[in-house]
Amino acid sequence: MASRADPGGRLRHAPAETSRPRTRPPLHPGAWWLWALALGTAATRTTNPLLLALLMATSAYVVAACRPHAPWARSYSAFFKLALAVLVVRLVFAVVLGSPVPGTRVLLTLPELALPDWAQGIRLGGPVTAETLLRALYDGLRLAALLVCVGAANSLAHPARLLKSLPGALYETGVAVVVALTYAPNLIADVQRLRAARRLRGRPDRGVRGLLQVGLPVLEGALERSVALAAAMDARGYGRGADVPPRVRRTTGVLTLGGLLGVCAGLYGLLTAAGGTYGLPVLLAGVAAALAGLRLGGRRTLRTRYRPDRWDARARLVAGSGAAVAAMLVLASVRDPQALNPGVVPLVVPSLPLWPAAAVLLGLLPAFVSPAPRHRAAPAPVREEPS
Amino acid sequence: MIRFENVSVTYDGAPGPAVQGVDLVVPEGELVLLVGPSGVGKSTVLNAVSGLVPHFTGGTLRGRVTVAGRDTRTHKPRELADVVGTVGQDPLSHFVTDSVEDELAYGMESLGLAPAVMRRRVEETLDLLGLADLRDRSLATLSGGQRQRVAIGSVLTPHPRVLVLDEPTSALDPAAAEEVLSVLQRLVHDLGTTVLLAEHRLERVVQYADRVALLPSPGAAPVVGGPAEVMAVSPVYPPVVSLGRLAGWSPLPLTVRDARRRAAGLRERLAGRDTAAVRAPGAPVEPVPVPRPRRRFGRARPGEPGAGPVLAAEVRDLTVTRDRVRALRGVDLSVAPGETIALMGRNGAGKSTLLDALVGLVGPDGGTVRTGGVAPHRASPRELVRRVGLVPQEPRDLLYADTVAAECAAADADAGAAPGTCRALLTGLVPGIPDTVHPRDLSEGQRLTLALAVVLAARPPLLLLDEPTRGLDYAAKAHLVPLLRALAAEGHAVVLATHDVELAADLADRVVLLAEGEVIADGPTAEIVVSSPSFAPQVTKILAPQRWLTVGQVREALA
Numbered sequence: 001m002a003s004r005a006d007p008g009g010r011l012r013h014a015p016a017e018t019s020r021p022r023t024r025p026p027l028h029p030g031a032w033w034l035w036a037l038a039l040g041t042a043a044t045r046t047t048n049p050l051l052l053a054l055l056m057a058t059s060a061y062v063v064a065a066c067r068p069h070a071p072w073a074r075s076y077s078a079f080f081k082l083a084l085a086v087l088v089v090r091l092v093f094a095v096v097l098g099s100p101v102p103g104t105r106v107l108l109t110l111p112e113l114a115l116p117d118w119a120q121g122i123r124l125g126g127p128v129t130a131e132t133l134l135r136a137l138y139d140g141l142r143l144a145a146l147l148v149c150v151g152a153a154n155s156l157a158h159p160a161r162l163l164k165s166l167p168g169a170l171y172e173t174g175v176a177v178v179v180a181l182t183y184a185p186n187l188i189a190d191v192q193r194l195r196a197a198r199r200l201r202g203r204p205d206r207g208v209r210g211l212l213q214v215g216l217p218v219l220e221g222a223l224e225r226s227v228a229l230a231a232a233m234d235a236r237g238y239g240r241g242a243d244v245p246p247r248v249r250r251t252t253g254v255l256t257l258g259g260l261l262g263v264c265a266g267l268y269g270l271l272t273a274a275g276g277t278y279g280l281p282v283l284l285a286g287v288a289a290a291l292a293g294l295r296l297g298g299r300r301t302l303r304t305r306y307r308p309d310r311w312d313a314r315a316r317l318v319a320g321s322g323a324a325v326a327a328m329l330v331l332a333s334v335r336d337p338q339a340l341n342p343g344v345v346p347l348v349v350p351s352l353p354l355w356p357a358a359a360v361l362l363g364l365l366p367a368f369v370s371p372a373p374r375h376r377a378a379p380a381p382v383r384e385e386p387s
Numbered sequence: 388m389i390r391f392e393n394v395s396v397t398y399d400g401a402p403g404p405a406v407q408g409v410d411l412v413v414p415e416g417e418l419v420l421l422v423g424p425s426g427v428g429k430s431t432v433l434n435a436v437s438g439l440v441p442h443f444t445g446g447t448l449r450g451r452v453t454v455a456g457r458d459t460r461t462h463k464p465r466e467l468a469d470v471v472g473t474v475g476q477d478p479l480s481h482f483v484t485d486s487v488e489d490e491l492a493y494g495m496e497s498l499g500l501a502p503a504v505m506r507r508r509v510e511e512t513l514d515l516l517g518l519a520d521l522r523d524r525s526l527a528t529l530s531g532g533q534r535q536r537v538a539i540g541s542v543l544t545p546h547p548r549v550l551v552l553d554e555p556t557s558a559l560d561p562a563a564a565e566e567v568l569s570v571l572q573r574l575v576h577d578l579g580t581t582v583l584l585a586e587h588r589l590e591r592v593v594q595y596a597d598r599v600a601l602l603p604s605p606g607a608a609p610v611v612g613g614p615a616e617v618m619a620v621s622p623v624y625p626p627v628v629s630l631g632r633l634a635g636w637s638p639l640p641l642t643v644r645d646a647r648r649r650a651a652g653l654r655e656r657l658a659g660r661d662t663a664a665v666r667a668p669g670a671p672v673e674p675v676p677v678p679r680p681r682r683r684f685g686r687a688r689p690g691e692p693g694a695g696p697v698l699a700a701e702v703r704d705l706t707v708t709r710d711r712v713r714a715l716r717g718v719d720l721s722v723a724p725g726e727t728i729a730l731m732g733r734n735g736a737g738k739s740t741l742l743d744a745l746v747g748l749v750g751p752d753g754g755t756v757r758t759g760g761v762a763p764h765r766a767s768p769r770e771l772v773r774r775v776g777l778v779p780q781e782p783r784d785l786l787y788a789d790t791v792a793a794e795c796a797a798a799d800a801d802a803g804a805a806p807g808t809c810r811a812l813l814t815g816l817v818p819g820i821p822d823t824v825h826p827r828d829l830s831e832g833q834r835l836t837l838a839l840a841v842v843l844a845a846r847p848p849l850l851l852l853d854e855p856t857r858g859l860d861y862a863a864k865a866h867l868v869p870l871l872r873a874l875a876a877e878g879h880a881v882v883l884a885t886h887d888v889e890l891a892a893d894l895a896d897r898v899v900l901l902a903e904g905e906v907i908a909d910g911p912t913a914e915i916v917v918s919s920p921s922f923a924p925q926v927t928k929i930l931a932p933q934r935w936l937t938v939g940q941v942r943e944a945l946a
Contacts, residue, residue: 069711070485070525160485175483196748197784202772202801202845217787220827228480231444235437236483236542237468237497302499306492307506 025307026068027370029157030165031315036153038322039363042329043145046340047138050352051329051360052145058363059152065367067155079151083144090143094136095128102345103129131344138344164308169297172239179229183222190218242302249300256293262286314369321365328359388549388581389413389436394450396431396440405431408608409450411600415548416579418571420592420614422623423602425830425860429553429585430476432602432609436551436583437473438464455548469498472542473551476858478534478558479526487529487537488513488522494545505544512540515570528710532563532734539567543574550574552584556591557857560733560886561921564591571595587860590625590889590925593618594642615639623861626889626925629938633945646929653941654930660944699724699759699849699880700745700775706753707740707904714740715904717754722880724848727871729895729912730884731922737904738884739780742851745882746777759848772802776842777851778835783826785838791829792822794841802845813840816870832863836870843874850874852883856890868893892916892924892936912936 036059043055060076067073095110106127113124160178163171194214198204203213233239266283309315332353333340339353395407406428413419421429434440438459441448452459455470472494475481484490491512495505513519516536521529529537535558542550550571556564572595574580586592593599599617601610610617615638618628627646631639634653640646700722707715715737722728730738743749744756747763756763759774766774779785788794795809802808813820817836820829826837835855842850852871856864871894875881885891891898891912898915900908900922908915913934916922926935935941 070527072485158485179483194784197779199748199768200746200772200777200779200785201798201841202768204768213787217783221783225480228475228477229483231439231464232473232475232481233483234443234464235439235468235471235473236494237465237545238483240465240468240497240499242499303496304499304502304505306489306496306502306509 028309028315029161032157034319035322038326040149076155083147087140090140103131105130259290398446420596427602472547478538530735704754729891732901736901776847782838798841809844
């Protein structure tokens with residue numbers, strides 16, 4: 001575009017950056033999700049606050065280093081706030097409801113509410129002990145770490161990009177789900193815009209009342225947009241199917257349905273004591289039939305994929321680093337349960353177990369393997385006019 | 388290629404048909420322009436081509452529509468997707484994916500094209516529409532013009548034989564609009580694509596059309612013919628046609644070039660009567676000679692403008708960063724009472740950001756903004772609303788209530804004005820909007836006027852409008868212009884950000900051109916637009932070197 005030519009010279013650095021060849025394609029989104037979920041798995045293995053904090057810091061560092069410049073990439077902070085809220089709620093519950101942890105160090109005593117007989121076993125108020133609080137803190141931290149890991153996955157790879165890797169037969173369902181998911185971020189953007197518009201009307205643009213008053217217009221707008229999007233998708237060929245002979249269609253149905261039934265029967269067999277012999281083979285046969293059904297169903301869709309994400313060496317490294325963290329912590333939780341789950345009775349200062357901590361640091365690998373595409377995703381002289 | 392046979396469409400619950408008696412044949416490779424005032428059913432006709440009417444919208448379609456031999460009654464929109472590409476009015480609601488490149492590929496993926504073909508076509512389309520620099524960008528971060536080009540690109544990649552476009556250029560700056568239109572022209576010439584498009588800004592498109600289909604009024608049968616003959620009877624027409632009618636030229640010229648060749652006589656008659664002294668009629672307040680703050684030594688001297696009249700707004704060395712992007716850098720601007728200023732420039736040049744800074748929606752990262760003597764981003768909303776009012780690009784954002792009456796009552800309460808102020812203003816602006824109607828059901832023009840009345844209820848000395856004529860037909864525009872002139876005459880300062888050069892010529896005393904977030908020109912309208920090829924209105928181009936801006940001026944001079 002002609003406008004790139006900049007007489008001012010102030011932007012002289014910009015063309016070099018924007019015209020830089022696209023050096024590396026983005027990482028496979030599956031790799032990010034595996035990495036993040038593995039970190040989450042690792043978080044469930046421990047209640048050691050130091051390890052959990054280290055895990056969260058690891059994910060935060062990687063997100064800061066790797067996230068692309070896109071609106072959805074900002075969801076990390078939202079998840080962080082959510083995690084904080086969960087932690088606070090957990091602590092409040094522990095204070096109000098107490099917990100079965102036998103504690104001796106009473107910090108304060110809340111007035112206890114007398115409950116009727118049928119509510120025996122529930123206590124409201126009463127003494128709050130340091131042990132109770134600490135246990136709640138550990139538990140809450142574990143949940144928070146899990147949430148933060150999911151948030152990291154969300155901001156590193158948009159769930160929509162995972163769609164590209166879905167089998168053809170499931171694609172359309174997937175699109176529907178993703179469109180439903182993008183409803184929420186659009187809603188938030190609308191709320192921000194309309195609250196700003198309230199300022200133009202001379203009304204305060206903060207506060208709960210402001211939020212409530214823009215509620216209806218926001219919902220209306222979001223609904224209208226969804227309908228418009230559905231029309232656009234329809235006109236662009238979404239849901240076009242190939243003609244398949246009725247025989248193939250029937251076979252697909254039988255295979256999928258039969259396969260799912262087989263999976264149920266097989267699982268039942270595995271779980272009941274009597275069916276130990278037929279359980280596994282039936283389960284395997286069911287899975288195979290269901291997969292065949294999916295594959296055959298894929299014939300009905302014409303879809304092809306444009307530049308599918310490649311599962312390359314970087315993706316393997318990223319997913320592998322996450323898996324390594326999870327594996328090491330699982331191993332550690334078996335070998336050294338004391339260090340990973342510090343007791344609260346009696347109160348002890350949790351110590352940082354050395355080699356599990358080192359293992360967590362393995363999760364930093366993606367920051368070096370696949371740093372942010374920032375230099376090309378955020379070109380300086382964009383002529384943006386957010387409306 | 389497209390054939391309408393006695394088509395009428397009635398939506399569910401509507402008292403009468405939205406369109407009826409449509410008989411229209413568009414042969415292959417033709418560019419047909421659909422024109423008519425707002426609300427005559429242009430979008431209905433367009434959507435009937437892609438099958439969205441009636442498959443998606445509901446309603447009853449009588450008659451028959453065939454596209455490339457396929458009857459839309461038996462083919463759903465998705466089964467027409469390989470022959471028809473449709474772009475609606477709002478590109479943002481058209482996007483399915485979230486990055487430019489994926490969006491271009493989406494339609495092809497649905498049609499099941501081979502990966503190698505897709506790759507090639509995406510690259511071709513990126514070049515064709517000048518999007519190569521944006522290929523990795525998220526769609527949410529694009530400016531309006533960029534979005535429109537991506538939307539057109541996304542339906543071009545499957546190589547449809549028919550392209551249907553609803554107002555493709557109304558959100559674009561003149562240069563970007565020309566870019567898009569020349570792409571369409573190339574598709575028609577080189578690929579034999581059939582194009583059917585509706586557009587309000589006729590001055591941009593009419594010369595590209597092979598034929599024009601005019602829907603004169605709601606429910607009336609279309610008039611189809613060559614552009615010149617249809618323009619002769621059309622209730623909507625561009626300035627060049629207006630000038631042609633005034634001068635009695637026949638056949639009517641449609642392009643500036645044709646008009647210039649005829650205009651020798653007219654120029655003679657007008658000779659000596661032009662000069663810059665001819666000002667937009669009805670703007671009695673001479674532009675106050677505001678001393679342009681000169682930064683001779685790099686810094687503005689404090690207290691410099693104290694000698695002049697009290698300014699409605701003053702911006703000094705303003706720098707604003709939005710989303711890590713410098714949207715404005717070192718902008719200086721003074722707005723005097725009674726003055727009308729048009730902010731012009733490319734999409735994304737920073738016009739909206741400057742307006743937002745003037746009402747305090749964004750705070751400055753450097754420099755100062757004073758609106759009516761206060762810093763707008765720090766002022767409380769109640770205080771600010773009496774100093775400055777902004778009608779945003781989407782006037783609906785301002786409206787919350789479910790009836791016009793409730794909206795007006797709320798506006799009075801917000802502004803602390805006497806009850807009935809807003810309603811009286813609205814009736815003064817456009818008579819005949821009933822109290823009970825929902826703001827959503829108003830036409831674009833009526834909704835804009837309602838938003839304007841809401842803003843004016845607080846009598847702000849400074850009135851800002853962001854793209855006020857987007858989606859307005861000529862009649863609504865003709866109504867808006869005297870209205871804004873009257874406000875300026877009362878002493879309101881008016882600043883409008885617009886791509887509409889005809890509007891700016893009609894209305895503005897001063898034009899400020901922005902580029903890359905900097906002010907590149909600031910001066911009287913006549914001086915600025917006359918010297919600019921892309922911002923000059925049609926009348927100026929036709930009558931150059933004389934300096935006329937609007938048909939109204941010419942008519943007055945001849946009278």
